[in-house]
Amino acid sequence: MKVLVAVKRVIDYNVKVRVKPDNTGVDLANVKMAMNPFCEIAVEEAVRLKEKGVAAEIVVVTIGPKASQEQIRTALALGADRGIHIETDAEVQSLEAAKLLKSVVEKEQPRLVILGKQSIDSDNNQTGQMLAALTGMGQGTFASEVVVEGDKVTVTREIDGGLMTVGLKLPAVITTDLRLNEPRYASLPNIMKAKKKPVENMSPADLGVEVTSRLTTLKVETPASRKAGIKVADVAELVDKLKNEAKVI
Amino acid sequence: MSILVIADHDNNKLTPSTLNVVAAATAIGGDIDILISGENCGTVAEAAATVAGVNKVLVADNPVYGHSLAENLSELVAEVGKGYSHILASAGTTGKDFMPRVAALLDVAQVSDIMRVESEDTFVRPIYAGNAIATVKANDSIKVITVRPTGFDPVAAEGGSAAVEALDIVKDAGLSEFINEELAKSDRPDLSGADIVVSGGRGMQNGENFRMLEAVADQLGAAMGASRAAVDAGFVPNDMQVGQTGKIVAPQLYIAVGISGAIQHLAGMGDSKVIAAINKDEDAPIFQVADYGLVADLFEAVPQLEEELKKVL
Ligand SMILES: Cc1cc2nc3c(=O)[nH]c(=O)nc-3n(C[C@H](O)[C@H](O)[C@H](O)COP(=O)(O)OP(=O)(O)OC[C@H]3O[C@@H](n4cnc5c(N)ncnc54)[C@H](O)[C@@H]3O)c2cc1C
Numbered sequence: 001m002k003v004l005v006a007v008k009r010v011i012d013y014n015v016k017v018r019v020k021p022d023n024t025g026v027d028l029a030n031v032k033m034a035m036n037p038f039c040e041i042a043v044e045e046a047v048r049l050k051e052k053g054v055a056a057e058i059v060v061v062t063i064g065p066k067a068s069q070e071q072i073r074t075a076l077a078l079g080a081d082r083g084i085h086i087e088t089d090a091e092v093q094s095l096e097a098a099k100l101l102k103s104v105v106e107k108e109q110p111r112l113v114i115l116g117k118q119s120i121d122s123d124n125n126q127t128g129q130m131l132a133a134l135t136g137m138g139q140g141t142f143a144s145e146v147v148v149e150g151d152k153v154t155v156t157r158e159i160d161g162g163l164m165t166v167g168l169k170l171p172a173v174i175t176t177d178l179r180l181n182e183p184r185y186a187s188l189p190n191i192m193k194a195k196k197k198p199v200e201n202m203s204p205a206d207l208g209v210e211v212t213s214r215l216t217t218l219k220v221e222t223p224a225s226r227k228a229g230i231k232v233a234d235v236a237e238l239v240d241k242l243k244n245e246a247k248v249i
Numbered sequence: 250m251s252i253l254v255i256a257d258h259d260n261n262k263l264t265p266s267t268l269n270v271v272a273a274a275t276a277i278g279g280d281i282d283i284l285i286s287g288e289n290c291g292t293v294a295e296a297a298a299t300v301a302g303v304n305k306v307l308v309a310d311n312p313v314y315g316h317s318l319a320e321n322l323s324e325l326v327a328e329v330g331k332g333y334s335h336i337l338a339s340a341g342t343t344g345k346d347f348m349p350r351v352a353a354l355l356d357v358a359q360v361s362d363i364m365r366v367e368s369e370d371t372f373v374r375p376i377y378a379g380n381a382i383a384t385v386k387a388n389d390s391i392k393v394i395t396v397r398p399t400g401f402d403p404v405a406a407e408g409g410s411a412a413v414e415a416l417d418i419v420k421d422a423g424l425s426e427f428i429n430e431e432l433a434k435s436d437r438p439d440l441s442g443a444d445i446v447v448s449g450g451r452g453m454q455n456g457e458n459f460r461m462l463e464a465v466a467d468q469l470g471a472a473m474g475a476s477r478a479a480v481d482a483g484f485v486p487n488d489m490q491v492g493q494t495g496k497i498v499a500p501q502l503y504i505a506v507g508i509s510g511a512i513q514h515l516a517g518m519g520d521s522k523v524i525a526a527i528n529k530d531e532d533a534p535i536f537q538v539a540d541y542g543l544v545a546d547l548f549e550a551v552p553q554l555e556e557e558l559k560k561v562l
């Protein structure tokens with residue numbers, strides 16, 4: 001079966017984010033960018049499905065500026081077979097991303113679509129669910145285990161109370177949580193090989209989707225920062241402070 | 250304006266965060282209705298009817314809604330919700346699962362995880378793991394919103410007298426089925442709403458050692474939390490993870506033990522009133538946010554803490 005994986009280019013998770021002085025957004029100039037960590041987990045899961053003989057082909061798709069090619073190449077080096085780059089410099093919000101992905105789904109007809117549960121820049125946690133709605137598929141969100149059997153997929157989900165397992169008809173959408181797998185690193189030979197894998201380039205207009213902003217960001221600010229408090233000498237002092245100064249116990 | 254709040258519950262009890270979501274709805278202003286969907290959820294409907302400020306309680310009680318499967322629930326909410334100006338739910342894992350589906354069915358954007366209401370269409374929410382705070386204006390006619398409970402003080406659970414109305418809407422999308430559930434059983438308070446949280450990290454070394462923390466938590470009547478590293482290592486279950494991609498907590502007191510204080514962890518507990526940290530590394534970033542820091546080996550400090558607490562509690 002064919003698996004489609006959506007990956008997003010975001011700020012590297014180790015980078016200390018700085019808000020622009022004019023409060024229009026976050027400063028991304030000369031900042032290290034990377035594949036969204038949850039998307040790495042999505043790619044890894046697809047590759048494992050291929051290694052198990054469940055997936056036959058892995059198509060990776062990204063929506064973003066020219067530089068997002070790097071994330072496609074990374075996914076190809078990790079084991080995806082070919083890429084689709086929907087190139088745009090516009091800010092693409094989750095609903096529009098889902099609409100673009102829907103048209104890719106219609107074209108490619110994958111049996112499984114795997115996305116990250118959340119972009120670590122917008123912290124939206126929306127796109128997979130929206131794509132599932134738009135394509136009329138079932139969804140296994142926040143997945144920590146995925147088992148494909150016949151025309152069904154069983155997904156164990158990380159929920160607030162613990163774990164929940166659902167069965168979904170294929171085709172289905174899956175969004176990854178942290179415990180689904182531990183992504184591998186790309187080997188040098190695979191990075192070289194990835195350069196030769198095909199990547200198709202298109203624009204949102206080619207897919208008939210107009211990228212509009214339904215949410216307008218009015219301003220972006222630095223959060224009120226907490227001040228470091230004091231160091232206590234020992235446990236007795238800690239308990240004394242908590243009880244008599246902070247009065248929280 | 251008319252606001253539909255989707256209640257979070259387990260078919261028996263209303264989850265306390267629903268009261269915070271009603272508070273967010275109150276801040277927006279307008280008539281507030283609560284939708285309860287579930288199976289044999291009559292007691293939840295009764296509880297919702299007494300919540301302060303609620304106009305009407307709508308109840309869709311049917312086996313298809315028993316496990317809040319997003320495919321079924323989103324169709325229900327989209328149908329009921331299209332008559333409202335705002336649809337709100339808690340940003341817990343249930344709300345995160347079905348709400349974007351509702352938004353897509355209605356062809357509107359979702360505003361995730363709001364922590365403040367500026368006006369009926371403008372909301373404040375954290376981005377980049379809370380390292381930036383965005384004010385966003387929603388331009389669609391229906392606003393689909395998930396609410397970060399810790400951003401809003403809960404409304405009173407009593408005092409209201411809303412009318413309860415049964416809905417005869419059965420949506421079975423036929424795409425998904427519930428198989429099973431492994432829910433953490435604990436006599437401790439729920440992590441999301443607890444007054445005191447005791448959390449352990451990789452420094453705990455193994456799951457067995459968490460017993461030391463449990464002893465302290467029980468003395469304090471606290472909930473237990475953990476860092477991602479402790480969950481990934483299998484010391485404790487996933488439902489204990491606090492952080493950007495886990496649970497958001499804002500207790501009166503957060504005690505971090507053997508946790509370094511990565512930004513992703515701070516994103517989940519940085520709004521705690523008082524933070525205490527025990528870490529053997531005096532340069533650990535957690536000390537930059539801790540009100541009280543103790544540089545010590547946790548294997549000595551935690552047993553001592555239990556002894557000291559015995560004296561004062
Ligand atoms: C996409 C993404 C999402 C993430 N989401 C989350 C999230 O939601 N929540 C989260 O917590 N993390 C999250 N993380 C992980 C985060 O980046 C850190 O890796 C993690 O929080 C580290 O956990 P830790 O502090 O327990 O471990 P470490 O960073 O290894 O720290 C262990 C600490 O224990 C101390 N220690 C060790 N032994 C002792 C001892 N005997 N006595 C006292 N102190 C001791 C050490 O000095 C150290 O400071 C996420 C990461 C990514 C990439």
Ligand SMILES: Nc1ncnc2c1ncn2[C@@H]1O[C@H](COP(=O)(O)O)[C@@H](O)[C@H]1O
Nearest residue numbers: 006007063115116118119124125126127
């Ligand atoms: N611009 C994009 N290009 C490709 N995939 C995306 C894009 N935006 C979101 N996604 C996918 O949707 C997931 C969740 O994103 P979000 O809803 O923005 O939190 C990501 O982990 C990706 O898998």
